[in-house]
Amino acid sequence: MDSELLDLLRSVGTPTVCNAIEVVQGKRGFGDFTRGTMLCSAPDEPAVVGYARTAKIAAMHPPTELRKARRMAYYRYMAEAPRPAVTMMEDVYFPDCVGAYWGEINANVHKGFGISGVLTNGVMRDLGDLPEGNAPFWSCA
Structure with missing residues (x-):
């Protein structure tokens, strides 16, 4: 990861990151929390x-x-x-x-x-x- 990506990840909350992962995976992660x-x-x-x-x-x-x-x-x-x-x-x-x-x-x-x-x-x-x-x-x- 470069510093730009790290700064972007620090600027958003965990729910935003989790939602992005679910979009990329194409499924909801209801069992993964x-x-x-x-x-x-x-x-x-x-x-x-x-x-x-x-x-x-x-x-x-x-x-x-x-x-x-x-x-x-x-x-x-x-x-x-x-x-x-x-x-x-x-x-x-x-x-x-x-x-x-x-x-x-x-x-x-x-x-x-x-x-x-x-x-x-x-x-x-x-x-x-x-x-x-x-x-x-x-x-x-």
Whole structure:
């Protein structure tokens, strides 16, 4: 994607993009949307556009293998994403999870990697502590 296309996508809302995709596909996508309520950590921030970097977490259970090696591999994966990038993270134990991965620390870490935003089904925390201009994150919990 060139910068002109990215700017165009940032200038329109998600429903407009979804409607355009349906026109191109020649069918309605009624089964391809979330049924949960979306919550945004920074609703006044501009729209986010980017290449998806996907990951899964299990906030309820700590990893069984070497944590440092796994975490460094994840950080490398996020840091090396084509730009702009957006993280899509699934908490495999939601809604039974008791931990929150996304908060002030991970939002700042991912912003440092150049991640434009995050979409998760997991829990968010520290919303009042996010600095202005931080990459917004959404939860469809």
